[in-house]
Amino acid sequence: MNRTAMRASQKDFENSMNQVKLLKKDPGNEVKLKLYALYKQATEGPCNMPKPGVFDLINKAKWDAWNALGSLPKEAARQNYVDLVSSLSPSLESSSQVEPGTDRKSTGFETLVVTSEDGITKIMFNRPKKKNAINTEEGW
Numbered sequence: 503m504n505r506t507a508m509r510a511s512q513k514d515f516e517n518s519m520n521q522v523k524l525l526k527k528d529p530g531n532e533v534k535l536k537l538y539a540l541y542k543q544a545t546e547g548p549c550n551m552p553k554p555g556v557f558d559l560i561n562k563a564k565w566d567a568w569n570a571l572g573s574l575p576k577e578a579a580r581q582n583y584v585d586l587v588s589s590l591s592p593s594l595e596s597s598s599q600v601e602p603g604t605d606r607k608s609t610g611f612e613t614l615v616v617t618s619e620d621g622i623t624k625i626m627f628n629r630p631k632k633k634n635a636i637n638t639e640e641g642w
Contacts (some may be wrong), residue, residue, distance in 0.1 A: 510584040512587055515544060518587035529590050531563075536586060539567035544577035548572065 510518075529537075542549070549569040554561040571579065587592060615628045 512580075514584050515580045518584045521587050522590075525590060532592065533586070535563060535567040537569055537583065538564055540579045540583040540586065542568045543571045543574055544576050544583055547576055548574070550596040 519541070548571070549565065550567060552567055553569075556562070565615075574582075612626060613629050615626045617624045617626070
């Protein structure tokens with residue numbers, strides 16, 4: 503396979519960063535450390551920070567993950583980040599792979615329609631028999 507064909511663009515990387523925020527299920531600490539390390543490598547390059555102290559467990563784990571990538575090129579780190587996020591995405595694909603400008607219906611409420619377009623989310627009533635009216639006797 504041609505290496506340039508599989509190289510992730512900056513836009514792919516940014517889309518993957520947004521998809522991570524939409525994960526419905528916690529991927530676990532190991533995966534989060536990989537994501538952190540690949541993000542740092544893709545944005546800053548090889549680890550150049552001093553090693554945290556022994557008792558700073560969280561920052562030490564982050565540092566170890568980032569430092570373990572060595573001199574991995576930024577482009578390769580970006581591609582690995584995109585690949586890792588896409589491997590986490592079976593639960594994401596139904597919600598985040600919607601093309602901009604298309605509508606999506608919320609599955610949570612039959613009487614509401616939620617649409618997203620160009621970063622704007624609209625919540626509308628879906629009660630045609632009641633002409634979308636709110637009345638207090640029925641709870642709405």
